Amino acid sequence: MRSFVFASAALFGLAACGGGGGSNREALVSACLDDGSTDKETCECMADSAEKNLSDDLYGKLAKAAKEGEESANAMMEDLSPEEQGQFMSFAMQAAMTCGAT
Template sequence: MKNIVFVSATLFGLAACGGGGGGNRAALVDACMEDGSTEQATCECMADSAEKNLSNDLYGKLAKAAKEGEEAAESMMEDLTPEEQGQFMSFAMQAAMTCGAS
C-alpha cells in the first residue's frame, strides 16, 4: 500500500511539476525528474508504463498537464471520471511494481 501512495504522489508530481520537452513522454520524464528525488530510469519506466497502460485520452491529459504545470494537473485530477480515476489507480499500482518505485 505504501508503494501505491508513493507512486500516486509521484505520478501526480509528473503533472504537477510541469515538464519541458515537446513530446508527451519527454514531458512526463522531465516533470518526474524535476524535484531530483527520482532516478531517470524510474521516471522513464513510469512514463512508458503510462503510455502503455492508460487510454489514449487519459495519457494525453496527463502529458498535457505535465507540460502546463501545477494548475493544469490539479484541474485534470479533479475532472477525471470515476472510470478514469480507476484506470489511473490501476496504472499507479502496476507502475509501482514494474518500475520499482518505493
C-alpha cells in the first residue's frame, strides 16, 4: 500500500523541484508540469480534481508539498493518517481515470 501512495504522489510530480509560489492550484499544476511526463490540460484537470475531492486539510498539505519539493512530499506522504492515505489513494485513482493520466 505504501508504494501505491508514493506512486500516486508522482501523479503530481511531487518528486520534482517543487511548484514554486502562487496559489495552491498553480503550485500543483506547476509541479505536475515540472515532472515532464504530463501535458498542461491533464495537470490542470488533476489539480482541479484535488481541490474538488480532497479535504481542505489534505489539499493544503498536497499544495504545500508541491511548493516545497521532494523532501516535503516524502514527509507529507509518511505523515498521513490511514484515513488520509485512503482519501489520497481514492482521489489519485479517480483523477488518473478522469484526467487520463498515465
